Each structure stands twice: as structure tokens, then as C-alpha cells.
Amino acid sequence: MHRHSVRLVAVAAVGLLALTGCGKKGRHSDGGGFVSGGLGGGVPSGASGVPTDLPSGMPSGLPTDLPSGAPSGAPSYGTPSSSPTTLGPYDPEGLDEVDGSNCYFDPSAGQLSYGVTVTNDDTARNYSYSIAVSWNDPSGGLIGYRHKYVTVLANSTKKITMTDTTSYTKRTSITCQISAADKTPAS
Structure with a gap:
């Protein structure tokens, strides 16, 4: 057997x-x-028991005529339904995406405040914004300064209030200014 x-x-x-x-x-x-x-390596020429000629009557090549409708080449699996999005470069300047309102100074409490709205119009990427606000007296002198990080999701808006304390006590008008707003991609 x-x-x-x-x-x-x-x-x-x-x-x-x-x-x-x-x-x-x-x-x-x-x-x-x-x-x-191949499997087990090659066989040296002249090895005993290894046939070297084809037997008569055996086909010498592969068939060249394929039946109609037979696939040719590698199989096609189509295109993926969703391809990964490649995010290009971004502008790190975010000053145009930040707006301030309600500039306020309470001289009796030494409290400064300023409302800041951050709008991320990017539809695919979240950003972390580094925002700096300064409060100035009428002559342009610095009364207060605050720096804050805020993350805003893609296609979203976030409102924050920047505050600072000061020893400035004069009853006068002050100005609030967003002095810097830089952004970096956030996860």
C-alpha cells in the first residue's frame, strides 16, 4: 500500500x-x-532517479485559449467606500478666528474682564488656540494681561471670559485687545 x-x-x-x-x-x-x-532547494544536475525528458504525448505548454467570460489578470476588489482624509497644512495664525466683546473694568474690585469668542471653521480638524488679551489705559499703558489655551472642535464655536486683577484704580475708560491668537492642531 x-x-x-x-x-x-x-x-x-x-x-x-x-x-x-x-x-x-x-x-x-x-x-x-x-x-x-523551491521547497527543499534545488536538485543538482545529474541526480539519479530524476527524469529529465518529458514523456511522449504529454502537452508541452499551458493552454492559450480561455473560455469566454473567464476573468483575466488579478481580481478586482473595487475601491474602498471611505478613504482616509489627508489633512493639508494649516495657517497657525488664528487672530481672524477670535473676536472679543464686553470689555469691562471694575476699579473698586480691581477686576478686568473680556469676553472672547473663538470660531473654528475647519470642518475636519480640531485646534488648540493660544490666546493673549491685554487691558490698556487711555494713554496705551498696560493695566492687565492674561494668556489662556482653549481647544475648539472642528466646525464649532466656543465662548470664554478672560479675567485679570489689577491695582489700577483710576475711574477711566480702558481698552481691551486680543494681542495674539495662535493655533495648533489638537486631537
């Missing part, structure tokens, strides 16, 4: 060699009937 299965394997191997054309002499540079690099 064992010998019969060994013969079947040998006949199948010869048939495979015949179909692929690997058993012809002079077809490969090593002179043998096998190509090295």
Missing part, C-alpha cells in the same frame, strides 16, 4: 513537471530539470 502511494506521488510530480515545462533539458542555466529555490 505504501509503495502504491509513493508511485502515485511520483507520477503526479512528473505530470506537474510536464505541465509547467520545468522538466526539459537545457531550459535552465544549471542544466538540471529543476529550479533552485
Whole structure:
């Protein structure tokens, strides 16, 4: 029984060699009937028991005529339904996206406040804004200064109140100014 299965394997191997054309002499540079690099490496030329010629009556090549409707080439899997979005460069200047309102100074409490609205119009990216606000007296002298980070989601608006305390006590009009607003992508 064992010998019969060994013969079947040998006949199948010869048939495979015949179909692929690997058993012809002079077809490969090593002179043998096998190509090295396959399973178990190559077989040296002149090895005993290795057939080198095709048996008569065996086909010498693969069929060239395919039935109609047979696929050709690699299978196509179509395009993915959603491709990853590549986010391009961004402008780190965010001053145009920040607006202030309600500039207020309470001299009795030494309290300064300023409402800031940050609008992120980018539809795909969140940003972290670094915002600086200064309060100035009528002559342009600095009364107070506050710096704050705020993250605004894509296509959203956030309102914050900037506050600071000061020892300035004169009852006079003051000005509030957003002196810087830089942005960086946030996750």
C-alpha cells in the first residue's frame, strides 16, 4: 500500500513537471530539470532517479485559449467606500478666528474682564488656540494681561471670559485687545 502511494506521488510530480515545462533539458542555466529555490532547494544536475525528458504525448505548454467570460489578470476588489482624509497644512495664525466683546473694568474690585469668542471653521480638524488679551489705559499703558489655551472642535464655536486683577484704580475708560491668537492642531 505504501509503495502504491509513493508511485502515485511520483507520477503526479512528473505530470506537474510536464505541465509547467520545468522538466526539459537545457531550459535552465544549471542544466538540471529543476529550479533552485523551491521547497527543499534545488536538485543538482545529474541526480539519479530524476527524469529529465518529458514523456511522449504529454502537452508541452499551458493552454492559450480561455473560455469566454473567464476573468483575466488579478481580481478586482473595487475601491474602498471611505478613504482616509489627508489633512493639508494649516495657517497657525488664528487672530481672524477670535473676536472679543464686553470689555469691562471694575476699579473698586480691581477686576478686568473680556469676553472672547473663538470660531473654528475647519470642518475636519480640531485646534488648540493660544490666546493673549491685554487691558490698556487711555494713554496705551498696560493695566492687565492674561494668556489662556482653549481647544475648539472642528466646525464649532466656543465662548470664554478672560479675567485679570489689577491695582489700577483710576475711574477711566480702558481698552481691551486680543494681542495674539495662535493655533495648533489638537486631537
